Amino acid sequence: MLGAFGAARPRLTLSELSRASGLSLTTTHRIATDLIEWGALEEADGGYQIGLRLWEAARAAPRGLALRETALPALEAHRDDRARRHLDDVHVRRVGRARHRHVPERRDGDHTNDQAGLVPSGAAS
Known part of the structure; x- marks a missing residue:
């Protein structure tokens, strides 16, 4: 059935x-x-x-677990690539040591990217 x-x-x-x-x-x-x-x-x-x-x-099927283990690296790489491409589009607040210069953030949903803590790796803080 x-x-x-x-x-x-x-x-x-x-x-x-x-x-x-x-x-x-x-x-x-x-x-x-x-x-x-x-x-x-x-x-x-x-x-x-x-x-x-x-x-x-x-x-919980054993074949399903093997499929998951095989597919997981490709899925993670896809997710990481999408995250990198998204961060390229994000306007980031940059804080210098002696002064604070604010760059307007793009709004996504109800939160600004700044509030969500989206800062690309390697960005000056």
Whole structure:
């Protein structure tokens, strides 16, 4: 039954689950109820979707851990590159020893970059 879900079909009705699994409506409903109680399925918009408990269980799968370890360096490099590019766009407050010169900050959301403490590495402080 869980195999019926996918990227193209993230939400299914009871009838769609029944057809996809080849089970009767009553059997599909009974199994769906059990899966909801365990957290593998969630009710949403008149249908069902994969529940968080199933994602948590999948995260612990050994193959998933190996994939994470393989992908993590590339993901971290991408994150670091995006952070460097963002800091290139940030106006930074520069404080000299004897005087204070203030450069206007760009506002992001409710906080200025200065308030958020965004100072590129190597910047004079």
